Amino acid sequence: MEQKTRILIVEDDMIIAANISVQLSNLGYEVMGIETRGEEAILHATANCPDIILLDINLRGNVNGIEAAEQIQKFKRIPIIYLTANSDEATFAKAKATRPHAFISKPFNSLNLQRTIALVVDQIKDNDMDTLEVSDNLEVLSDRIFVRHNGKMVKLLLDEILYIEADRNYSNIVTSNGNYLVSTTLKLVQNEMKNHSFLRVHRSYMVNISKLDVVADNHLEINRKVIPLSKSFKEHLLKHLHTI
Structure with a gap:
């Protein structure tokens, strides 16, 4: 029923x-x-x-x-x-x-x-x-997310997240304190976090724009990590950087 x-x-x-x-x-x-x-x-x-x-x-x-x-x-x-x-x-x-x-x-x-x-x-x-996969592994609130890690939901403050990297049907959430692999595609993570300061910059990467150290023509750097910047996402990123 x-x-x-x-x-x-x-x-x-x-x-x-x-x-x-x-x-x-x-x-x-x-x-x-x-x-x-x-x-x-x-x-x-x-x-x-x-x-x-x-x-x-x-x-x-x-x-x-x-x-x-x-x-x-x-x-x-x-x-x-x-x-x-x-x-x-x-x-x-x-x-x-x-x-x-x-x-x-x-x-x-x-x-x-x-x-x-x-x-x-x-x-x-x-x-x-569309979001069934997300709801089981990722819960996004106003200033934090909860991710399923080692069989339990772990709290991550959004300000701690540096970038998120796609790994096939998984997403690797990289923070200042460690990495968290969740069984959720980057596309679905992007949909969940679209109202926060995270932007897609490449088919395999989302970044926390408040953590950017370097913005170059075809790449970014966060905490010495070089992240590729696709042309299709570059204009959108620059517009956001001009508003903050």
Whole structure:
């Protein structure tokens, strides 16, 4: 039997929240709860890890929906669908920066809700297939990663990582304190760490750009290690270096 998709509703209008809850239950989803404040949403999401969060942007209280999303994503990568009656560009830009899966504008109808959630569920299933290998061996948080090493998950601070080298279907994570080989391809590692200061510079290498000692025409150096720099990645790297 297929497990139900679990959804947390964060909406401070209880009439709207209750209506959404009934609709989702009728569609076969599991409603994990209703929260009306950003603070409670953060606690609920980090403790219970729902599959999707329906999150109102304009929550009353000290923490709005965007701020709640930012805090949740420091600990859990949970797909977010924003509910909003506010369409101004500044709010949209702030919300977009949290990388939501979708927006639903208020007022919305049942069909709009149904179709949006169905599309996000399909995205989650596709991503699960693509990142299954990663999830078992690599967990990326805001300032650290956990890698499976010698049968246990080991914490590595992102600032300790110098570069990551591909080794067929494995990745060798090189730190200032040692190396960690994980059974995850470099492409999947790249997808997981794209929001951090790591860039692909060659088909076989990703580097921590804060650790670069030398940038030459066709190679880089980190801690005396010479790393090849491909032409196809060079422009992207230089753009990032100019912004830091």
